[in-house]
Amino acid sequence: MVNICCIGAGYVGGPSCAVIAYQCHDVKVTIVDLNQARIDAWNSDELPIYEPGLDEIVFARRGKNLFFTTDVDQAIIDADLIFVSVNTPTKKTGMGAGMAADLAYIERATRRIAEVATSSKVVIEKSTVPCRTAQSMRTILEANSNKNIRFDILSNPEFLAEGTAINDLTNPDRVLIGCLQTPEGFAAQQKLVDIYTRWIPKEKVITMNLWSSELSKLAANALLAQRISSINALSAICEATGADVDEVAYACGTDSRIGPKFLKASVGFGGSCFQKDILNLVYLSEQLHLPEVAAYWKSVVTMNEYQKMRFTHRIVRTLFNTVTHKRIALLGFAFKKDTGDTRESAAITLCSYLIQERANVAIYDPKVSAAQIKMDLTEPGVGTNEATVEKHIQVCKTAYEACADAAAIVICTEWDEFKMHQLDYQKVFDSMQKPAFIFDGRLILDAPKLREIGFRVETIGKSI
Numbered sequence: 001m002v003n004i005c006c007i008g009a010g011y012v013g014g015p016s017c018a019v020i021a022y023q024c025h026d027v028k029v030t031i032v033d034l035n036q037a038r039i040d041a042w043n044s045d046e047l048p049i050y051e052p053g054l055d056e057i058v059f060a061r062r063g064k065n066l067f068f069t070t071d072v073d074q075a076i077i078d079a080d081l082i083f084v085s086v087n088t089p090t091k092k093t094g095m096g097a098g099m100a101a102d103l104a105y106i107e108r109a110t111r112r113i114a115e116v117a118t119s120s121k122v123v124i125e126k127s128t129v130p131c132r133t134a135q136s137m138r139t140i141l142e143a144n145s146n147k148n149i150r151f152d153i154l155s156n157p158e159f160l161a162e163g164t165a166i167n168d169l170t171n172p173d174r175v176l177i178g179c180l181q182t183p184e185g186f187a188a189q190q191k192l193v194d195i196y197t198r199w200i201p202k203e204k205v206i207t208m209n210l211w212s213s214e215l216s217k218l219a220a221n222a223l224l225a226q227r228i229s230s231i232n233a234l235s236a237i238c239e240a241t242g243a244d245v246d247e248v249a250y251a252c253g254t255d256s257r258i259g260p261k262f263l264k265a266s267v268g269f270g271g272s273c274f275q276k277d278i279l280n281l282v283y284l285s286e287q288l289h290l291p292e293v294a295a296y297w298k299s300v301v302t303m304n305e306y307q308k309m310r311f312t313h314r315i316v317r318t319l320f321n322t323v324t325h326k327r328i329a330l331l332g333f334a335f336k337k338d339t340g341d342t343r344e345s346a347a348i349t350l351c352s353y354l355i356q357e358r359a360n361v362a363i364y365d366p367k368v369s370a371a372q373i374k375m376d377l378t379e380p381g382v383g384t385n386e387a388t389v390e391k392h393i394q395v396c397k398t399a400y401e402a403c404a405d406a407a408a409i410v411i412c413t414e415w416d417e418f419k420m421h422q423l424d425y426q427k428v429f430d431s432m433q434k435p436a437f438i439f440d441g442r443l444i445l446d447a448p449k450l451r452e453i454g455f456r457v458e459t460i461g462k463s464i
């Protein structure tokens with residue numbers, strides 16, 4: 001039986017290794033984390049992350065060939081292959097602050113492997129990391145371990161997107177495995193190829209060198225984010241000229257060289273990866289003395305910030321240049337639909353701007369708790385504090401509750417339950433102050449129908 005350990009039971013490690021257990025019943029998968037509460041949740045009926053289809057997979061294999069524990073050392077000792085799926089947030093202080101990835105968690109996990117391993121291991125870098133992290137991991141492992149033990153490092157970046165993770169893992173566009181181009185490296189690579197090809201066609205499992213694999217992950221996220229910033233930049237032109245951003249995206253997307261995906265204008269991209277990975281790329285470019293390259297990628301993030309700011313200005317301008325003491329219903333707080341994750345969500349920035357304008361914001365999100373919302377809004381750097389959040393934020397249990405008596409609705413997340421056929425907009429309208437405004441930051445609403453009801457509608461990328 002192949003024995004796999006996954007260090008880090010988060011959004012990446014949890015789903016990706018649960019799917020391996022689901023697909024390969026003869027592989028024992030142990031997912032470990034230092035966070036006891038998180039592990040307890042993985043072992044309960046209420047998993048710590050919301051992801052469509054994840055419950056079924058975990059409940060089917062948990063206790064059979066899928067285990068969750070805080071006993072990191074034992075899982076390392078028993079494993080043949082170890083996935084390192086710990087967090088790699090942007091550094092908050094010190095060199096590269098605000099740009100470089102904080103590799104402290106990776107280093108700590110790597111040192112632990114070196115300290116406790118009693119047999120050879122294939123160590124797989126799964127978290128997104130700056131280029132050449134594998135080299136650092138190898139140096140740590142080799143310097144700290146017994147000479148009879150061999151460590152081979154692979155890079156196997158994760159391309160799953162939250163909300164569609166299970167499908168992305170079951171039917172991926174590709175799986176990337178990078179290794180050192182040595183006979184031992186190829187042998188280690190083959191072990192992982194043999195796992196994935198149990199359910200993924202061989203031609204989709206791409207092998208390459210370690211550094212290409214590490215860079216490809218950053219590059220893929222940077223290219224995706226760049227498309228969103230490009231369409232968002234065009235949305236500003238649309239609003240100023242009367243063009244319709246959905247029509248422009250459709251016209252461009254039908255060119256097979258461009259393709260239709262990731263051209264949905266929005267209030268701004270969020271999530272734990274896009275901004276972090278681009279900033280990583282910017283930092284790398286600066287380190288390599290490539291300032292033009294750094295500036296090029298940086299502009300993708302700058303455009304995203306601009307989009308959030310621009311949308312807030314539009315709200316304030318439309319509401320007669322003041323939102324002070326006005327009740328604004330903010331629908332959606334997660335960074336996209338079908339996830340409870342709020343990391344880098346545009347809603348956080350929007351809320352913070354609205355609070356600074358002294359609006360009263362009534363928030364509803366089907367999957368984000370009040371505690372999470374308050375924690376996000378009081379994080380350092382967000383520009384608010386506990387007292388103002390308590391005073392200006394109300395977290396509601398339904399969209400109707402949030403909208404009741406509001407001067408305006410702001411759609412931040414494209415949850416299906418906010419769409420026209422699911423939410424009764426006549427009922428919403430009747431409960432609001434008049435004139436009743438809706439700001440659609442996700443282009444999910446039918447503006448003409450809303451206008452028939454009596455709403456004043458403002459949509460990203462549209463001037464009418």
Ligand code: UDX
Nearest residue numbers: 158159160161162262263264266269270271273335336
């Ligand atoms: C992303 C990558 O898609 C995934 O491959 C990688 O492994 C991790 O980062 P994720 O952040 O989970 O995944 O979600 P994604 O669907 O890419 O959306 C990111 C953000 O962009 C969201 O805020 C989303 O709403 C926004 N977005 C996406 C748009 O604004 N417009 C689009 O057309 C697509």
Ligand code: ADP
Nearest residue numbers: 008009010011012013033034035086087105109
């Ligand atoms: P991601 O989205 O990349 O999965 P998360 O923050 O959701 O990031 O998950 C990373 C997990 O890794 C966290 O639950 C954290 O507790 C865990 N972790 C970090 N360092 C270690 C470590 N040295 N050993 C075990 N778990 C770790």
